[in-house]
Amino acid sequence: MTNSSSRDRPGEFALIARVFAPLSKAAPGAFGLTDDAATVALPRGHELVVTTDAIVEGVHFLPRDPPGAIAQKALRVNLSDLAAKGARPLGYLLALSLPGRTGFDWLKEFAKGLAKDQREFGIALLGGDTTATPGPLTIVVTALGVVPKGKMIRRGGAKPGDLVFVSGTIGDAAAGLALLRRKSETPRALIVRYRTPSPRLSLGLALRGVASAAIDVSDGLLADLGHIAQTSQVRISLGADRLPLSPVLRRLRGDPVRAATAGDDYEIAFTAPARKRAAVAKAAAVAGIPVTEIGWVGKGEGVVLLDRRGREIAVARRGYAHF
Amino acid sequence: MTNSSSRDRPGEFALIARVFAPLSKAAPGAFGLTDDAATVALPRGHELVVTTDAIVEGVHFLPRDPPGAIAQKALRVNLSDLAAKGARPLGYLLALSLPGRTGFDWLKEFAKGLAKDQREFGIALLGGDTTATPGPLTIVVTALGVVPKGKMIRRGGAKPGDLVFVSGTIGDAAAGLALLRRKSETPRALIVRYRTPSPRLSLGLALRGVASAAIDVSDGLLADLGHIAQTSQVRISLGADRLPLSPVLRRLRGDPVRAATAGDDYEIAFTAPARKRAAVAKAAAVAGIPVTEIGWVGKGEGVVLLDRRGREIAVARRGYAHF
Numbered sequence: 320m321t322n323s324s325s326r327d328r329p330g331e332f333a334l335i336a337r338v339f340a341p342l343s344k345a346a347p348g349a350f351g352l353t354d355d356a357a358t359v360a361l362p363r364g365h366e367l368v369v370t371t372d373a374i375v376e377g378v379h380f381l382p383r384d385p386p387g388a389i390a391q392k393a394l395r396v397n398l399s400d401l402a403a404k405g406a407r408p409l410g411y412l413l414a415l416s417l418p419g420r421t422g423f424d425w426l427k428e429f430a431k432g433l434a435k436d437q438r439e440f441g442i443a444l445l446g447g448d449t450t451a452t453p454g455p456l457t458i459v460v461t462a463l464g465v466v467p468k469g470k471m472i473r474r475g476g477a478k479p480g481d482l483v484f485v486s487g488t489i490g491d492a493a494a495g496l497a498l499l500r501r502k503s504e505t506p507r508a509l510i511v512r513y514r515t516p517s518p519r520l521s522l523g524l525a526l527r528g529v530a531s532a533a534i535d536v537s538d539g540l541l542a543d544l545g546h547i548a549q550t551s552q553v554r555i556s557l558g559a560d561r562l563p564l565s566p567v568l569r570r571l572r573g574d575p576v577r578a579a580t581a582g583d584d585y586e587i588a589f590t591a592p593a594r595k596r597a598a599v600a601k602a603a604a605v606a607g608i609p610v611t612e613i614g615w616v617g618k619g620e621g622v623v624l625l626d627r628r629g630r631e632i633a634v635a636r637r638g639y640a641h642f
Numbered sequence: 643m644t645n646s647s648s649r650d651r652p653g654e655f656a657l658i659a660r661v662f663a664p665l666s667k668a669a670p671g672a673f674g675l676t677d678d679a680a681t682v683a684l685p686r687g688h689e690l691v692v693t694t695d696a697i698v699e700g701v702h703f704l705p706r707d708p709p710g711a712i713a714q715k716a717l718r719v720n721l722s723d724l725a726a727k728g729a730r731p732l733g734y735l736l737a738l739s740l741p742g743r744t745g746f747d748w749l750k751e752f753a754k755g756l757a758k759d760q761r762e763f764g765i766a767l768l769g770g771d772t773t774a775t776p777g778p779l780t781i782v783v784t785a786l787g788v789v790p791k792g793k794m795i796r797r798g799g800a801k802p803g804d805l806v807f808v809s810g811t812i813g814d815a816a817a818g819l820a821l822l823r824r825k826s827e828t829p830r831a832l833i834v835r836y837r838t839p840s841p842r843l844s845l846g847l848a849l850r851g852v853a854s855a856a857i858d859v860s861d862g863l864l865a866d867l868g869h870i871a872q873t874s875q876v877r878i879s880l881g882a883d884r885l886p887l888s889p890v891l892r893r894l895r896g897d898p899v900r901a902a903t904a905g906d907d908y909e910i911a912f913t914a915p916a917r918k919r920a921a922v923a924k925a926a927a928v929a930g931i932p933v934t935e936i937g938w939v940g941k942g943e944g945v946v947l948l949d950r951r952g953r954e955i956a957v958a959r960r961g962y963a964h965f
């Protein structure tokens with residue numbers, strides 16, 4: 320049992336009361352973080368959707384990233400999972416493993432990032448845990464959402480004949496990370512895509528009853544569509560020239576193959592029956608998020624990337640592997 | 643983005659499929675861990691109770707502790723929170739940050755510990771995340787349970803005139819840790835109390851409608867009753883000679899003051915109106931867990947420990963502080 324302390328940081332209970340309790344205000348069941356657990360009531364006819372994701376300093380974010388942006392990333396990678404499932408977010412729990420050097424000012428900035436996103440996404444902090452660690456800063460968020468019973472968009476529903484879509488643009492976040500590694504903070508648009516991904520929550524809600532399968536793009540478009548292909552037992556074919564690259568990435572000569580294998584996009588990749596093409600366009604319009612048709616679903620297995628002439632493009636590394 | 647690999651460990655997706663997916667079998671909403679999120683339906687008239695706790699190697703457990711016991715501890719410290727709230731556990735999510743050296747055999751033993759406890763407590767794995775870390779092994783469990791709406795036992799319900807109780811015995815786990823630090827593995831009973839605490843779930847269920855306030859003893863009896871005193875705005879007085887110490891701890895000349903400030907007990911400390919003394923005894927009998935009356939609730943604030951003559955015993959360090 321270590322009992323390390325930091326001169327400029329209040330103890331655990333003061334930290335919870337001063338920094339984190341205000342974040343729980345909007346959730347009556349969080350009891351101002353003064354209890355062992357929180358209660359959450361679900362609307363009638365709904366079920367809970369729950370997911371957890373960790374981010375580790377030096378692995379998923381850089382030590383010098385702004386604390387508010389780190390907080391937002393920890394939250395958003397989880398909200399992105401809820402988005403892809405068509406769930407409406409309710410709140411989240413936060414488990415923080417803090418190195419001894421973590422100062423109070425850093426934590427206040429971190430909490431500001433959470434507060435900002437809570438307002439943006441209409442969620443509240445439900446509970447958490449803070450502990451000391453001799454290792455890197457590690458942030459685990461567990462996000463809770465709801466869907467009408469049985470309406471979660473699964474990975475396993477893609478059928479031969481379906482079309483394949485992706486929201487927004489891909490490859491920006493990986494390009495942003497590459498820039499940061501070269502100590503560049505521009506183009507800003509790419510840096511922002513890496514540091515504060517945008518969970519496509521409104522699109523996910525609009526895709527309920529429209530998409531046959533969906534996943535959020537975290538490991539890379541090819542890798543993540545590979546999970547849909549595997550779970551749905553289908554083959555997915557993508558046109559490389561149809562992949563949506565942002566103007567700024569194109570200007571930097573971003574390569575579609577690289578963009579499709581890069582990860583950290585936090586877009587929604589999904590399939591829908593061909594007869595629902597108009598419904599997909601409507602969902603995109605309602606959500607205010609562009610959606611691009613990038614391929615089709617056939618019989619077989621795996622994901623292939625095709626050039627303009629329909630020839631398969633060899634891809635060495637299909638996506639990010641965590642170890 | 644590190645992409646470390648370990649020769650004797652399968653990749654993330656194989657690890658999930660081989661080691662963790664079998665643990666999700668009993669939960670249909672976990673979809674065999676093949677989706678982004680899990681769904682959980684609640685029984686009618688119930689609400690969700692949710693809590694999260696992290697355990698860190700070198701802080702909450704020792705590197706040489708058996709992997710199965712580490713898994714059980716990660717799970718049980720969370721189930722203990724549900725127990726103290728009178729909640730029935732449903733399942734849990736698991737976020738694992740794994741050092742590069744973590745081998746496949748270690749992970750299989752770890753999963754065996756989880757499987758054992760899943761059978762014992764009637765729960766299933768609902769989802770999770772595995773990531774590489776350059777730091778120590780860090781395990782975050784988020785536990786989900788249910789209570790009838792509004793029936794969670796809170797910290798804030800203690801009233802002057804209530805009696806104070808604690809389940810089982812206190813101080814054993816801390817004595818076990820002290821023994822392990824001296825490279826001793828006996829007395830076994832104390833080691834087991836440290837490594838695999840027993841969440842008092844059946845007692846928590848039996849205390850619904852009986853206890854006025856409850857908390858699980860993790861930081862130390864005095865510290866944790868201090869949370870009840872603070873949230874309930876009351877003063878709690880305890881008789882030092884009434885604190886339940888196990889025969890083995892007494893034989894080792896265990897000191898009640900030390901036991902009350904040591905932590906890691908994972909017993910339930912609770913208050914109940916004096917007129918419910920018989921109901922408390924019945925709850926203890928139904929649950930098959932001994933309960934001891936250790937004090938009373940008065941007006942004022944704080945927790946005091948009294949000797950036989952009613953004089954306050956000075957206590958320097960009231961419990962475990964995480965930093």
